[in-house]
Amino acid sequence: MAEEALLQNKQVLFKGYIDGVPKETDMELKVDSHIALKPPPQGSSAILVKNLYLSCDPYMRGRMRDFHGSYIPPFLPAQALEGFGVSKVIHSDNPNYKPGDFITGFTGWEEYSLIQRTEQLRKIHPDDAIPLSFHVGLLGxxxxxxxxxxxxxxxxxxxxxxxxxxxxxxxxxxxxxxxxxxxxxxxxxxxxxxxxxxxxxxxxxxxxxxxxxxxxxxxxxxxxxxxxxxxxxxxxxxxxxxxxxxxxxxxxxxxxxxxxxxxxxxxxxxxxxxxxxxxxxxxxxxxxxxDYLHLYPRFLEDVSSYYKQGKIVYIEDMNEGLESAPAAFVGLFHGKNVGKQVIRVAHE
Amino acid sequence: MAEEALLQNKQVLFKGYIDGVPKETDMELKVDSHIALKPPPQGSSAILVKNLYLSCDPYMRGRMRDFHGSYIPPFLPAQALEGFGVSKVIHSDNPNYKPGDFITGFTGWEEYSLIQRTEQLRKIHPDDAIPLSFHVGLLGxxxxxxxxxxxxxxxxxxxxxxxxxxxxxxxxxxxxxxxxxxxxxxxxxxxxxxxxxxxxxxxxxxxxxxxxxxxxxxxxxxxxxxxxxxxxxxxxxxxxxxxxxxxxxxxxxxxxxxxxxxxxxxxxxxxxxxxxxxxxxxxxxxxxxxDYLHLYPRFLEDVSSYYKQGKIVYIEDMNEGLESAPAAFVGLFHGKNVGKQVIRVAHE
Known part of the structure; x- marks a missing residue:
């Protein structure tokens, strides 16, 4: 069996369920994780992606409780947090995605993610007039x-x-x-x-x-x-x-x-x-x-068009590096962000 | 000028604005009021009615506050309370109503009332199968x-x-x-x-x-x-x-x-x-x-029909005599009424 090339894959782990306002110490930057950049198992329909942007959103606080009755399940302790992101496909076992594609949807708070549940991903058609990060904000x-x-x-x-x-x-x-x-x-x-x-x-x-x-x-x-x-x-x-x-x-x-x-x-x-x-x-x-996803195509068309025509603007608060993610997320609950809080994990 | 025959007209007066739960002493039974049973002034469009049933409803509590920003104005101190009732027309200056008609709508908490604002009254077509008092309850x-x-x-x-x-x-x-x-x-x-x-x-x-x-x-x-x-x-x-x-x-x-x-x-x-x-x-x-009055005719038809077919019943808590009205009204706020609270002021 050939030896696999392992790459460092920094992650932000969720440490465990909390009760109050999120603190940076509720998360942990793990630097000694590694990942093999190889195609996902055949038949898995999974894709391996490089994460470019991660979104910090207040609803994520709800996933830090050990409560399974909500519309979205809790985070798993000792696993990377999950959230909306913009990612680039590296390998794909899924006919809908090929290497080089940009996608948006749920991904991990880490440099590279193996995404198994691909049904709710959306392929991004790059458009010079619209920053990629807007797909977790204005267009997300x-x-x-x-x-x-x-x-x-x-x-x-x-x-x-x-x-x-x-x-x-x-x-x-x-x-x-x-x-x-x-x-x-x-x-x-x-x-x-x-x-x-x-x-x-x-x-x-x-x-x-x-x-x-x-x-x-x-x-x-x-x-x-x-x-x-x-x-x-x-x-x-x-x-x-x-x-x-x-x-x-x-x-x-x-x-x-x-x-x-x-x-x-x-x-x-x-x-x-x-x-x-x-x-x-x-x-x-x-x-x-x-509950309104049937309107998503019309939304994308309307809002992209407003933006390109200069009828609307969108303010982002961009933090650099996965390391900055815990503080940026915690900052949401203290009003520190000015505009949509995004983490740039890697440059496009 | 001929001398007018004056008839006793007992009233329940509103004494003054209150802050807490209504008490019987917030109202006063006035027995020395009188009324002349004569036709209303020509051109007034008013009607003079004999009140048969009065309705006790919780919303009336809101009219006991000195607050004019609500959907209905406050009661006037030292005047008879006002509420929904079923009444019989004695005299009329209004072409829509003639003596002997039964009507429902806002009337005074008194034996006889001169109703000036007739726009929101509704004429009742007596129906042996439906008690008149139901027009302030099931059909009101x-x-x-x-x-x-x-x-x-x-x-x-x-x-x-x-x-x-x-x-x-x-x-x-x-x-x-x-x-x-x-x-x-x-x-x-x-x-x-x-x-x-x-x-x-x-x-x-x-x-x-x-x-x-x-x-x-x-x-x-x-x-x-x-x-x-x-x-x-x-x-x-x-x-x-x-x-x-x-x-x-x-x-x-x-x-x-x-x-x-x-x-x-x-x-x-x-x-x-x-x-x-x-x-x-x-x-x-x-x-x-x-806000839904356009549906009233359909409601009357549907619910009358359900009632006559025996598909629904309606429970009234009937108190006898205007004298009983203050206690009956106060009782609403202590859950004393069993079913719709009505006062029978006079027999039909």
């Missing part, structure tokens, strides 16, 4: 979340008043821009002056505010929406959701997309203003982009 | 709330698992029966053994339980819905809503109809389990029957 799960959540869940009309929380984040920044293109009035909240400036000056929001500088979120929303809110695109939950409930208009809609403020709390804070659901006849709907 | 606002909330807001499918709280009440008892007719599995909660027996033995619910005997509402719902809840028709809010959120199935719907447990609290209790809205992709929608 976060972008599609914004698209499905805005058009399908929020059912917007021209002229409506839209509020977006975590508005400069991976999802929020696109929601706001789609809402502006739709003819809505859009206000965003974020957690720093830098982000507020981006919202107003680069992302085209009508107004934006730093929630950390507001003593009374209800008063802040009254100030920015004296006529009330038609659509609240909720990325944070908690106190902001409670304040928004007080400021909704009749027949308002709340698209419940994420609750990053609550995601790490074993006991979330209470919501007190649900009575407004009745008096204002509000529809509050949780959603996952995965 | 509560029945229509059940109908619109079940079919339009809950969007049920045959075979789905339906949970109804306050299930023997004016709304809940019809929701459960409509759900059974639709081919759903239906469980109701109520606050006494008597009500639980009615749900199981008279109203045809598959199961029912007394929430006051459950130490852990989540455990109770797990027991009755091991496979989870598709539709929660929420009449109570509070802890039961929080427990239901934990037990919803994927793509479940929560029709938020009333929050009788929270209605009298100036600071409602917190809801902690909204994260389930996302993971289970739940639609939670508040509604008012008044």
């Amino acid at each position: 799960m976060p972008g599609f979340t914004a698209y499905a959540g805005f058009y399908e869940v929020s059912t917007p009309s021209k002229g409506e008043y839209v509020f977006v929380s975590a508005a400069s984040g991976a999802v929020g920044q696109l929601v706001g821009q789609l809402a502006k293109l739709h003819g809505c009035y859009v206000v965003g909240s974020a957690g720093s002056k830098e982000k507020v400036d981006l919202l107003k000056n680069k992302l085209g929001f009508d107004e934006a505010f730093n929630y950390k500088e507001e003593l009374d979120l209800n008063a802040a929303l009254q100030r920015y929406f004296p006529q009330g809110i038609d659509i609240y695109f909720d990325n944070v939950g908690g106190d902001m959701l409670d304040a928004a409930l007080l400021n909704m208009r009749i027949h308002g809609r709340i698209a419940v997309c994420g609750m990053v403020s609550q995601q790490s709390l074993s006991k979330p804070i209470g919501i007190y203003n649900l009575f407004n659901l009745i008096t204002k006849r509000i529809k509050m709907q949780g959603f996952l982009q995965s | 606002m509560p029945g229509f709330t059940a109908y619109a909330g079940f079919y339009e807001v809950s969007t049920p499918s045959k075979g789905e698992y339906v949970f109804v709280s306050a299930a023997s009440g004016a709304v809940g008892q019809l929701v459960g029966q409509l759900a059974k007719l639709h081919g759903c599995y239906v469980v109701g909660s109520a606050g006494s053994k008597e009500k639980v027996d009615l749900l199981k033995n008279k109203l045809g619910f598959d199961e029912a339980f007394n929430y006051k005997e459950e130490l852990d509402l989540n455990a109770a719902l797990q027991r009755y819905f091991p496979q989870g809840i598709d539709i929660y028709f929420d009449n109570v809010g509070g802890d039961m809503l929080d427990a239901a959120l934990l037990n919803m199935r994927i793509h479940g719907r929560i029709a938020v109809c009333g929050m009788v447990s929270q209605q009298s609290l100036s600071k409602p209790i917190g809801i902690y389990n909204l994260f389930n809205l996302i993971t289970k992709r739940i639609k939670m929608q508040g509604f008012l029957q008044s």
